[in-house]
Amino acid sequence: MQDESFFQKLSKAITRTRAKKPNKEYNDLRFMMTAIKQHSCYSSISKDDLYQMVAEDLQLYSTDNKDSFRSFFKFIERLRQPVNDT
Secondary structure, three states, rough: OOOOHHHHHHHHHHHHOOOOOOOOOHHHHHHHHHHHHOHHEEEEEEEEHHHHHHHHHHHOOOOOOOOHHHHHHHHHHHHHHHOOOO
């Protein structure tokens, strides 16, 4: 149909949707969470204990912001989601 405007919009839409690269700052945290999840204790550990161990004791997640507890678990939830990098 020679619809140039459609193909230009399509091209822009495709090139703008790149997968976000993971922040290297959290590589250690990702590794630790994978190790913890593979251990049998993961299902029985409380959120408070998990946060205490990973964020405060191991200092793998910043506790400087106002609601770091909630943001920590949002980060953990994002780790569970599959990555579309097609």
